[in-house]
Amino acid sequence: MSDKIVASIITGGGRGIGRAIALRLARDTAVLLVGRTESDLQSTCQEIRQHGGVAEACVADVTASAAAERAVEMARVAGWTIHNLICNAGIGKSGPTESFPKETWRQIMAVNIEGSFNFIQACLPSLLAAQQGTICLLSSISGLKGYAYTAAYTTSKHALVGLARALAQEYGKRGLVVVPVCPGFVAGEMTDRTIRGVMKRRGISAEEATQLVVRANPQRRIIPPEEVAEMVAFVCSGRVPSLSGNPLILSGGE
Numbered sequence: 006m007s008d009k010i011v012a013s014i015i016t017g018g019g020r021g022i023g024r025a026i027a028l029r030l031a032r033d034t035a036v037l038l039v040g041r042t043e044s045d046l047q048s049t050c051q052e053i054r055q056h057g058g059v060a061e062a063c064v065a066d067v068t069a070s071a072a073a074e075r076a077v078e079m080a081r082v083a084g085w086t087i088h089n090l091i092c093n094a095g096i097g098k099s100g101p102t103e104s105f106p107k108e109t110w111r112q113i114m115a116v117n118i119e120g121s122f123n124f125i126q127a128c129l130p131s132l133l134a135a136q137q138g139t140i141c142l143l144s145s146i147s148g149l150k151g152y153a154y155t156a157a158y159t160t161s162k163h164a165l166v167g168l169a170r171a172l173a174q175e176y177g178k179r180g181l182v183v184v185p186v187c188p189g190f191v192a193g194e195m196t197d198r199t200i201r202g203v204m205k206r207r208g209i210s211a212e213e214a215t216q217l218v219v220r221a222n223p224q225r226r227i228i229p230p231e232e233v234a235e236m237v238a239f240v241c242s243g244r245v246p247s248l249s250g251n252p253l254i255l256s257g258g259e
């Protein structure tokens with residue numbers, strides 16, 4: 006029997022949804038957290054270790070393909086076998102399309118799409134060798150529906166759904182499960198920024214803008230990141246491989 010340690014790589018694992026996923030997956034596997042802010046990564050690693058988990062940090066920008074190779078090499082040197090890849094690192098910026106800066110469009114595509122592709126390509130050999138790999142791509146409800154003032158973000162999140170569907174077709178017979186995870190508004194900095202954007206665009210108060218965001222969910226709530234983490238852990242458990250290629254919607258209803 007192999008004495009290798011099963012591991013998960015989580016991009017953007019230092020804060021927000023990625024942090025919640027890291028804390029949850031660390032109950033089942035070793036975790037390697039990737040992100041640009043070392044202090045966030047280290048504080049999440051520390052919390053995991055305090056709870057008896059195994060965690061390492063890889064300070065890197067996902068847009069650099071060498072970063073993904075470095076993360077995979079770190080896992081290999083640690084003696085870990087990568088079973089799960091969670092492409093969670095993502096950015097968003099809203100604004101009217103007619104004046105949207107081209108450079109911001111490019112950054113959103115680079116982080117959300119190319120950053121995911123970099124990690125998928127670097128992890129594929131390990132995932133295929135394990136013959137039971139899981140890839141979760143943090144898309145969004147914006148990966149399935151159009152929203153005004155978010156053309157770049159919406160385009161990038163639709164691309165992740167397409168990417169997951171293509172990978173599910175290509176690698177299903179080799180034991181890979183690929184799931185695009187599509188949450189509605191989740192509590193954290195990204196949703197706080199959305200609320201500030203709504204306040205500015207509509208000239209309304211923080212309370213009014215928060216209510217608009219809350220009402221986007223039929224359950225009238227902003228989703229806790231731990232709910233997304235729980236669903237990612239379920240997908241990674243491999244208990245329902247037929248989830249592969251299907252968007253997993255966490256929105257309280259559409």
Ligand SMILES: NC(=O)c1ccc[n+]([C@@H]2O[C@H](COP(=O)([O-])OP(=O)(O)OC[C@H]3O[C@@H](n4cnc5c(N)ncnc54)[C@H](OP(=O)(O)O)[C@@H]3O)[C@@H](O)[C@H]2O)c1
Nearest residue numbers: 017020021022040041042066067093094095145190191195
């Ligand atoms: N919040 C929501 O309502 C919501 C809803 C649906 C889907 N999502 C998706 O869920 C994911 C996480 O969202 P969140 O709310 O947790 O956002 P967040 O709080 O802004 O966190 C984003 C994470 O991505 C990392 N990141 C950003 N650019 C990076 C880069 N170039 N290289 C490496 N890491 C990078 C950030 O770390 P550093 O800045 O330190 O690099 C951070 O850890 C995103 O893909 C987002 O689109 C969010």
